[in-house]
Amino acid sequence: MFLPLHDVNPHRHVGFPYVTYGLIGLNILIFAIQMLMPHSAVDEAAIRFGMIPIVVRDLYPAPLPWLPDWATLFTYAFLHADWLHLLTNMLFLWVFGDNIEDALGHIRFLVFYFACAVLAALAHLAFNWSGNGPLIGASGAVAGVMGAYILLFPHARVFVLARIVIPIPLPVPAFWMLGFWVATQLFYVLIGSTEPVAWWAHIGGFLAGIALAPLMRRKGVPLLSGR
Structure with a gap:
């Protein structure tokens, strides 16, 4: 329905x-690398x-004996189903990630990103308790970046590509x-x-x-900013 193109939110720390x-x-x-592999x-x-709920819950043996069950809570976030899946996630990360990295710092941002990936996977597991299909994609981690952005920079202008009659960028x-x-x-x-x-x-x-954003932000980085 819309795609973010860029934001107006300069870096202050990095x-x-x-x-x-x-x-x-x-x-x-x-x-x-996936695209070079056979289907x-x-x-x-x-x-x-991928993160498979019944595997993480130890109801089914892990496909790779040397990979701990919990490790897929991280690895799933680096696999994507197709180009659209990848490009959409990376576009959102490109638009919003730099400002969250600026607000948290390099190391804390990396920790934040992986923490959001894990918590997103656990939320999926909680509501798909007996799921036997793999969860893949960076969207849970990227959603965490978006959650931090709405709390730290709700007033920042974001140019989105909106289709009214023809696609046009709107701030x-x-x-x-x-x-x-x-x-x-x-x-x-809600609609199932x-x-x-x-x-x-x-x-x-x-x-x-x-x-996580209020706990991990730099000292002096305010909430509800971005004007």
């Missing part, structure tokens, strides 16, 4: 958000490295853009959508970002 760009590059690299091998990778406050996004996730949960989308991982990651 010159270059290399953790954000490093995560984007790593996701693209892993996906490129059957890609499916096998999703099973081996909107981050609060409205991200608020609409999370409302969409809740809507699909059967689409193959991990709605609860998105919601869990978003709430994790809101909860």
